[in-house]
Amino acid sequence: MDKKILAAIVVLLSIAWSACTSDHIKRAAYEAAYQKGCIDRVGTANCEPEHRSYEQYAQDRDQLIKPDGR
Numbered sequence: 001m002d003k004k005i006l007a008a009i010v011v012l013l014s015i016a017w018s019a020c021t022s023d024h025i026k027r028a029a030y031e032a033a034y035q036k037g038c039i040d041r042v043g044t045a046n047c048e049p050e051h052r053s054y055e056q057y058a059q060d061r062d063q064l065i066k067p068d069g070r
Contacts, residue, residue: 003043007036010045027054 014028031054038047052060 003039006045007032007039010035010039026058030054030057 011029011032014032015025034048034051035045038045041047
């Protein structure tokens with residue numbers, strides 16, 4: 001199966017499974033982007049099982065956007 005088609009399927013399934021709230025959609029998009037990056041780099045969807053969680057990513061992102069905590 002073509003890697004682009006597989007990545008699109010992963011993205012759509014991730015969004016469909018967790019499309020209840022905005023946070024779930026963001027989490028699904030984060031995981032789908034991680035999996036697509038893995039597929040592009042090494043050909044498998046889970047190349048770094050210990051990758052940072054969505055919560056860690058969101059914290060880091062929020063600190064970059066609002067460095068003084070406001």
